[in-house]
Amino acid sequence: MKKLLLACLIFAGCETANYAPQITRSPERGVDLTKLNRGRDLFVHRCIECHTLPAMWKYSREDWPQIVNDMSHRASLRPADREAVIAYILAVRKEL
Amino acid sequence: MSKRALSILTLSILQAVCAFAGVRHFTYLYEAPTSPPGSIESENWMTWAHVDNPEHSDELAFRHEIEIGITERFQASVYFVDWSYHNDPTSSGFKYSDSGLELIYNLSNPVADPVGLSIYQEYKGGDRLFEWESKVIAQKNYGRWIFAYNATLEAVWQGEGLSGREGEFSQALGASYEIDPQLSVGLEFLQEFVFPNWRDTEEVRNVFVGPNVSYRRNQWFVTVTALAQATDTEDEPNFQLRTIFGVGF
Numbered sequence: 001m002k003k004l005l006l007a008c009l010i011f012a013g014c015e016t017a018n019y020a021p022q023i024t025r026s027p028e029r030g031v032d033l034t035k036l037n038r039g040r041d042l043f044v045h046r047c048i049e050c051h052t053l054p055a056m057w058k059y060s061r062e063d064w065p066q067i068v069n070d071m072s073h074r075a076s077l078r079p080a081d082r083e084a085v086i087a088y089i090l091a092v093r094k095e096l
Numbered sequence: 097m098s099k100r101a102l103s104i105l106t107l108s109i110l111q112a113v114c115a116f117a118g119v120r121h122f123t124y125l126y127e128a129p130t131s132p133p134g135s136i137e138s139e140n141w142m143t144w145a146h147v148d149n150p151e152h153s154d155e156l157a158f159r160h161e162i163e164i165g166i167t168e169r170f171q172a173s174v175y176f177v178d179w180s181y182h183n184d185p186t187s188s189g190f191k192y193s194d195s196g197l198e199l200i201y202n203l204s205n206p207v208a209d210p211v212g213l214s215i216y217q218e219y220k221g222g223d224r225l226f227e228w229e230s231k232v233i234a235q236k237n238y239g240r241w242i243f244a245y246n247a248t249l250e251a252v253w254q255g256e257g258l259s260g261r262e263g264e265f266s267q268a269l270g271a272s273y274e275i276d277p278q279l280s281v282g283l284e285f286l287q288e289f290v291f292p293n294w295r296d297t298e299e300v301r302n303v304f305v306g307p308n309v310s311y312r313r314n315q316w317f318v319t320v321t322a323l324a325q326a327t328d329t330e331d332e333p334n335f336q337l338r339t340i341f342g343v344g345f
Contacts (some may be wrong), residue, residue, distance in 0.1 A: 020207055045168065045205060049119065049129055050239055050312060051133065052240050052241070052274045054277070075132060
């Protein structure tokens, strides 16, 4: 029973991490890793206040900034927060 | 400055600094994420409870609440007034019940961590009533699914001199599926263990189960749950319908 519970928890962690993968290295020069991690933190905390996280591939790189901008007021994102979320999404999107 | 100009200025400032606190996908369960810092939201609850056993009666209960995001992980809510209208064969009328304070602290995230956890504490006081309620809230998001579990311990002092005592342990389980970013449907299950005089001699057990639906737009949401009693406990509602309407300033 304990093994089954452990397997479920590991599965839970792996499955949902796909919706907000962690970034361990900056995908390109000039992009601050701290900013990307801050963006991920905001992405997983603020967006799920209203809806589940969409898969990153669902929208194009061009669409994401507008989507985040449209929801930034609702999610209490200040301009710097908004930029961090967009930078994170675009960094993940680039890897897909 | 005229009153009107002051009102406009206040509303403008509120519009600039406040935001939506968050959508509720369930009405009988709480979710683990807390509101963003600086967000303010008004939530209005309406619960209709219909009792058939031992005799017909109906109650409409209302709650008017303001929810405030304090920090990234901590939120507070004030229940300005809980009141109700009841109607049974012998009497009917309005009644003020209580006012209260609710505090929620978030420990982990339902997406980034294996399980999202929050702890909850509530204090309510009213007309010959004091209530203390603690809760553990667990949540997990899987893609478009949200699963939530609440374990609640409640102690009530009521009546003349607050001499009447009652305890309750309840657990609730909910699942919600997001059809699109604006619409979710789900199920809620609620099990109550009631301890009159803090004893379990009467072995009062109630189970309620039913569907829910949640719809959200830019600055507001509405969530409705219909619960039917799966047990046959006297004086407990055979049917309950709860609606929560939330609007961000």
